[in-house]
Amino acid sequence: MGLRDDLQADLADAFDTDLADAVTQFTGARVVGQGPYDPITETRPTTTETYTGRGVFGSFSLRLVDGINILATDIKLTALQSEVTDTPRVDDAINGYRVIGPISQDPAKATWVIQLRKV
Numbered sequence: 001m002g003l004r005d006d007l008q009a010d011l012a013d014a015f016d017t018d019l020a021d022a023v024t025q026f027t028g029a030r031v032v033g034q035g036p037y038d039p040i041t042e043t044r045p046t047t048t049e050t051y052t053g054r055g056v057f058g059s060f061s062l063r064l065v066d067g068i069n070i071l072a073t074d075i076k077l078t079a080l081q082s083e084v085t086d087t088p089r090v091d092d093a094i095n096g097y098r099v100i101g102p103i104s105q106d107p108a109k110a111t112w113v114i115q116l117r118k119v
Helices: 005-016
Strands: 023-034 046-058 075-080 097-105 111-118
Touching: 005 075, 046 111
Parallel strands: none
Antiparallel strands: 023 046, 046 075, 075 111, 097 111
């Protein structure tokens, strides 16, 4: 196993033990397109993709809050990258929040750091 695999295994173990009370399962969803036009309802149904994972929902450091890009009410989701079933994208919905960009990952590519804002 490489260093990244070791780090991801250690983080997964910490998520299961030391951080278990702070870790939350989440579901993400994104609209990927529209279906065929329905002449009866005169609408086009949307098609969505979902993904799952688990992570720690927290807040941003006060020094990062600028009131424009990062609001005091924004949520910081740190998700274990190896357990997220798809790459999060801007405008996805996660547990009632909207993903705000950019989405970053740590240098070891073990976790996603995702900025969320209440819908």
